[in-house]
Each structure stands twice: as C-alpha cells, then as structure tokens.
Amino acid sequence: MLFDELTTMNGAAAIHPAAQEAIEWEVRLRGEAVSQRERDQFETWRRADPAHEDAWARLQERLTRLGALRSASSVAVRRALDEPSHARRRMLKAGAGFAALALAGIGTRELVKVYSLDADYxxxxxxxxxxxxxxxxxxxxxxxxxxxxxxxxxxxxxxxxxxxxxxxxxxxxxxxxxxxxxxxxxxxxxxxxxxxxxxxxxxxxxxxxxxxxxxxxxxxxxxxxxxxxxxxxxxxxxxxxxxxxxxxxxxxxHGTLVVLDRAVPDVVETLGRYYRGYIRFPEAALARKVSGVFPLNDVDAALRQLAEGLGLSLKLYGKVLAVASEG
Incomplete structure (x- = not known):
C-alpha cells in the first residue's frame, strides 16, 4: 500500500490534478518505447508549475518506500510478523532485535501504524x-x-x-x-x-x-x-x-468476491488486498456501482473484469501499478 495521497487515490476521495498527472507520467515513462518528445514534454510539465514538481517528488518517494517495504518483507517485516504477539510488542517497544533494526531504516512507527504489526493475529x-x-x-x-x-x-x-x-x-x-x-x-x-x-x-x-x-x-x-x-x-x-x-x-x-450493486471503491479496496500494489481507477468510475463475481485467486483477471465492466481498459505494471483508463 502507498501512503497519504496515494492511499486516498485508492479510495473514494478526489485526486489532486497534479498528483493524477504525476501518476499518468509515471505510467507513460515506464513504457517500453518512450520517445524523446515525450521525455521533453514531461520535463516541460515538471517545470510548468511548482505543484507538478512537488507531486512528482511525492510520488517517487512513495514508490521508493513501497519498494523498500517489499524488499524488506522477506526479511525484516516477515521476521517481525512471525514473532509471537508478546515478543513482537516487546521488540517494537524496545527497538531491539534484527527485525526492529532493519525496520528502523524505513520507519518502524509508520509500519506499526499502517500494518498493525502489534496485532495479535x-x-x-x-x-x-x-x-x-x-x-x-x-x-x-x-x-x-x-x-x-x-x-x-x-x-x-x-x-x-x-x-x-x-x-x-x-x-x-x-x-x-x-x-x-x-x-x-x-x-x-x-x-x-x-x-x-x-x-x-x-x-x-x-x-x-x-x-x-x-x-x-x-x-x-x-x-x-x-x-x-x-x-x-x-x-x-x-x-x-x-x-x-x-x-x-x-x-x-472460497476465493470469490460476490457483489451486488456495490460501490466501486469497495471492490477496488478488496482487490487491493490481493494485488498489494497501487490501483488507480478514474474518479468518475469510483462514483459508480457494480455487480459481479470476481476471482480472488486471480487478481489480475479480477481487475481486468472490473475495468471492462466499467467500460475501461487496464494496464498492469507488474505488482506495483494497475491503471484503468478510458479508451
């Protein structure tokens, strides 16, 4: 999960135009055939407004932190999660142990808050x-x-x-x-x-x-x-x-999400638990409702199904970005 503005984007709240444009540029620049003209247009966009540069910097910071969390999940975060609840609490409180030391580099307090690392189960x-x-x-x-x-x-x-x-x-x-x-x-x-x-x-x-x-x-x-x-x-x-x-x-x-006339943010949030990356649907789509049966054991297919049902196309960038758009 991403934080602050990106977390909000995954829900029903409105996306700040500069933040939305930053995400769109991130997706375009990840493409395999990015032309020099597009790169020049991107630089022009960044310089056109301080809000653009700020939005781009915030997006990169959060994507970097997401990468840090993912790389740490196999060691520090996983070690912390696998500790018994009483040991995990003691470790987090004291800031001691291998996992706590490793987590400190990416913000232990923030991880505890976001991931509820002190949860019993x-x-x-x-x-x-x-x-x-x-x-x-x-x-x-x-x-x-x-x-x-x-x-x-x-x-x-x-x-x-x-x-x-x-x-x-x-x-x-x-x-x-x-x-x-x-x-x-x-x-x-x-x-x-x-x-x-x-x-x-x-x-x-x-x-x-x-x-x-x-x-x-x-x-x-x-x-x-x-x-x-x-x-x-x-x-x-x-x-x-x-x-x-x-x-x-x-x-x-049993691995299936069934919804009837359900708000799109509910479905996006649920699928996000299985995708684990950042999912972006247009604001207009987030105001709609859907019905359907979605496979939770194939979240990529479920996201495509949701997008198609809303008349959108979907682009997946590994397990980091899923972007739905018109056309």
Whole structure:
C-alpha cells in the first residue's frame, strides 16, 4: 500500500490534478518505447508549475518506500510478523532485535501504524488462514487481515475481537458464557452462536450472518437485530441492509468476491488486498456501482473484469501499478 495521497487515490476521495498527472507520467515513462518528445514534454510539465514538481517528488518517494517495504518483507517485516504477539510488542517497544533494526531504516512507527504489526493475529498471505483464538473460538483470516483479541493485556473481555483491517469469519458458541463480540471502527457485532463475516472497509463495515442471529450496533447509537442469512453495512452511525445474501458475502472464504450493486471503491479496496500494489481507477468510475463475481485467486483477471465492466481498459505494471483508463 502507498501512503497519504496515494492511499486516498485508492479510495473514494478526489485526486489532486497534479498528483493524477504525476501518476499518468509515471505510467507513460515506464513504457517500453518512450520517445524523446515525450521525455521533453514531461520535463516541460515538471517545470510548468511548482505543484507538478512537488507531486512528482511525492510520488517517487512513495514508490521508493513501497519498494523498500517489499524488499524488506522477506526479511525484516516477515521476521517481525512471525514473532509471537508478546515478543513482537516487546521488540517494537524496545527497538531491539534484527527485525526492529532493519525496520528502523524505513520507519518502524509508520509500519506499526499502517500494518498493525502489534496485532495479535494477522494474515500476510492471499489465501484464507484458519486458526483458533486462545479460548478456542474458530476464526478465518482473509488477506491482509489484522486482529486484536482478548487476552492481549488490554483488559478486553473474553471473546472480544477488534478487527483493525481486512476481513474475518468467526463463529460464536452458545455453550460459552459470553457472546462472541467483533468490533471495528464503525460498530460492534455480537452473537451467541451464528457464524459472522466481518469486513473492515474504509467506507463502512460489511457484516454477514449465518446459522443464527446477531445484534449490530453502530458507535453513534443505532442498533438492529440481524437475522440468519442477512448482510449489513455499518457506517457513521447508520446500519443498512445490503442486497447481497450472507452466502454471497461468505464466498470470499472460497476465493470469490460476490457483489451486488456495490460501490466501486469497495471492490477496488478488496482487490487491493490481493494485488498489494497501487490501483488507480478514474474518479468518475469510483462514483459508480457494480455487480459481479470476481476471482480472488486471480487478481489480475479480477481487475481486468472490473475495468471492462466499467467500460475501461487496464494496464498492469507488474505488482506495483494497475491503471484503468478510458479508451
């Protein structure tokens, strides 16, 4: 993931014209047959406005940092992620150990914030990962999922899960004295025996309920009963029923993204967890909605499918850039 302006571009917010032009020049200059005329035009663009030079410098800085993160992922970041949660926290706090020393060169604090390196559970793979919490609660982590759980010293109650990023599936157990509780920045989901899919997206939290019912609460106070088979959106104090069924939402656990009349930023963000690079779609496309079935085990094909469905063409530059455009 890129930071600041680039992170915003991957969501629904508007792109600053200079930043958008910088990305377009980056893509053009990566082409195999770049003419001298194009290079001269690029230099003219850079000199035409201080905002252009600033946007270009910021883009290069973030692409460089992305490269640093990727090269470090096989050593420093991976070592940090593979540490048990208590050891990882101690290492990050003390700034000690091989991984911490290596991470320091690219900003340990920023990595902790962006990647939630102190999370109790995480999935660095694109395949769903099954595990059990310390109390035996079964849970499946989707790509890039980051979870904080009870027993981490925070004083949280038993079976209390905070989903910081990504998507999880977890099941409540009626035999336990306390319900399963999953929290996100948007709200709280509580159940005694249902299976839950909870997806912490930037614009909202998507919840699906199977095999029982659940109680959904928005942080602003709204509260509703969610029956078996339903799917819901929680955002900014609002809870709304979604057109998908719970089976549609749970399809991610089998490698498929199913959406009905879904905002494009949701789909781009989800596919971004599997692509891991920077994805750019035109601002006009981000204001639209789509329906479809997208293969999560072939993210390149999924991105092309999304672009074609919006009447756009897509260019992929390895696993660093995916740029959709008209024509």
């Amino acid at each position: 995480h999935n660095g793979s694109t395949a769903p990962e099954k595990l059990a919490l310390s109390d035996g609660t079964p849970m499946t982590l989707g790509a890039a999922a980051r979870v904080y759980a009870a027993g981490d010293g925070s004083g949280a109650t038993r079976d209390n899960i905070y989903l910081a990023a990504g998507q999880i599936a977890a099941r409540g157990t009626a035999a336990k004295r306390q319900p399963l509780i999953v929290k996100t920045r948007d709200g709280i989901v509580q159940t005694n025996e249902a299976r839950l899919s909870v997806d912490a997206l930037r614009l909202h939290t998507v919840v699906a309920v199977q095999g029982g019912d659940a109680m959904l609460s928005a942080h602003a106070g709204s509260r509703i009963h969610a029956p078996d088979g339903s799917a819901w959106s929680i955002s900014s104090g609002r809870i709304a029923r979604m057109p998908e069924t719970s089976a549609d939402i749970f399809a991610w656990t």
